[in-house]
Amino acid sequence: MRKHHIVLYNPRAPFFTMPLALIAVGSALDRSRYEVTLVDGRLEPDPVARVLDATDGALCLGVSVLTGIPIRDALGVTRAVRARHPRCRIVWGGWHPSLFPRETLNEAGVDAVVVGQGEEAFADLVERFAAGRTGQDGRDGQEGEDGENGRDATGAIARRPARDINDFPEHDYGLIAVERYFALKRERQLDYTTSQGCRFRCTFCADPTVYGRAWSGLEPARVATELDRLWHRHHFTDVGFQDETFFTHANRVGAIAEEILGRDLHFTWMATMRGDQGARLDEHVLLACRHAGLRRVMIGLESGSQQMLDWMKKDLKVEQVFVTAEKCRRHGIAVLCNLIVGFPDEPPESVAATLDAAKALRALGPDFQVALFYYRPYPGTPITDALARRGHPLPRSLDEWAAIEESTSHSPWVDAGKRALIDRFSFYQRIGWARPDAWRVPLQAIARWRCRRDVYAFPIEKTIVEWVRQVRA
Ligand code: B12
Ligand code: SF4
The missing domain is CATH 3.40.50.280 (Cobalamin-binding domain)
Known part of the structure; x- marks a missing residue:
């Protein structure tokens, strides 16, 4: 047939x-x-x-x-x-x-x-x-x-x-040209997901709307069996676990780590972690993960202001992220923290608290990075719904949603002065600890110096790099 x-x-x-x-x-x-x-x-x-x-x-x-x-x-x-x-x-x-x-x-x-x-x-x-x-x-x-x-x-x-x-068949990576992704990523990193959904309720996130706060995760033995097969077939050196919240169930994560160790698989991995999950996580589980290759966790701190975190129903305490970061430092695990500024009506003190948190995290060492984003009203979230109710203009058609990044490139809730500071801070932070290309070495030294001393005035390097990028594009 x-x-x-x-x-x-x-x-x-x-x-x-x-x-x-x-x-x-x-x-x-x-x-x-x-x-x-x-x-x-x-x-x-x-x-x-x-x-x-x-x-x-x-x-x-x-x-x-x-x-x-x-x-x-x-x-x-x-x-x-x-x-x-x-x-x-x-x-x-x-x-x-x-x-x-x-x-x-x-x-x-x-x-x-x-x-x-x-x-x-x-x-x-x-x-x-x-x-x-x-x-x-x-x-x-x-x-x-x-x-x-x-x-x-x-x-x-x-x-x-x-x-x-668990009811679905194993993912067939033969559908893609795995080597092409390795080449484009410039590392032999396989992406893999062990779970779907999230039990939390953050009001800036669409997951609760799409998956109704349901969650299901693959059995640890299945995760290890599949990774074992994929490792032998594609010889990757790192795995990016793209789950919404990989560390949802500590026991399951511990069992995954034990399975990887038991099979003598040699690759490193990075995974998503909530700050509260990390703070609660048994040291033994974290250690098992470290031994099984965990090299970095990605944590959504979102804001340095507890008031903002409570407002967005993050169900997280700022301190929990620092407890987690400290634990990770003890075990030699790097941390990437995501932060968002410019939430609707966010007061300047809250933006300042977020920048302070970013600096405090960065000060923990070169393995502690932060990524700063401006808030965008992505659809399907309670915050965006509230904005719509109060008459804030939002995209309507597919074509307009396609342009959301352009139409919201400047948050109306961050003034020009703060924006300049945030942009410069983000730039130097990113450059300072990016993968070291030969041509970047002097730039990195300056960027790190600026970050260490909080000196962001006269951002000549930033202007030059942006100009070069524009010319190349
Ligand atoms: C990897 C990833 C990316 C990759 C995309 C990789 C790719 N495919 O090109 C990159 C980094 C490019 C990316 C970008 C963005 N992402 Co993203 N990303 C993810 C992440 C971490 C994993 C996606 C994934 O592979 N999941 C695993 C698969 C198996 O699950 P799934 O995607 O949900 O797919 C299931 C269903 O959705 C459905 N499905 C999906 N596609 C299709 C297609 C067909 C035909 C059918 C029938 C079904 C179907 O079936 C799948 C199996 O059940 C998710 C979070 C997550 N864990 O899902 C966020 C996520 C999808 N991203 C999100 C967002 C907000 C973005 C961005 C818009 C902004 C941003 N700052 O991240 C940008 C958009 C791109 C841009 N503007 O240029 C949101 C989605 C919100 C939205 N409205 O789109 C998520 C959920 C994160 C979050 N919680 O907020 N992202
Ligand atoms: S932001 Fe993360 S923790 Fe919060 S609901 Fe979305 S996926 Fe879950």
């Missing part, structure tokens, strides 16, 4: 994390009946041409879409495929369409949207396409679905209750 061809597309984005979402949905398809091609826009000189070629005669194109710039690329590809191959069904899934399924369907090229977890819902949609149960104009369900199986009345919005991810 001839196999149906399914094409999956990952839009362009600034980093080279492996397209785990599409690997997940592609791996869940019955491969004896479907041939799956995964195209990553970040790897292609001309993504549209590549997708047009791949979708020639294909049954379906599945596109994974995050809010922001990826939407623009996803729209370009979708519109081109719709025009050239009108019979190819186009399905959007991922975070943005999950938050705006109906608005996404307003885009003429999109036939169906998968909301939330994608494995089962996509497999089900594809089965229906293969069986020919789809309207000629491209809208799935024209023959009148009745809203069963988690579909809306038109059948074009597919939503399945999230299942335990």
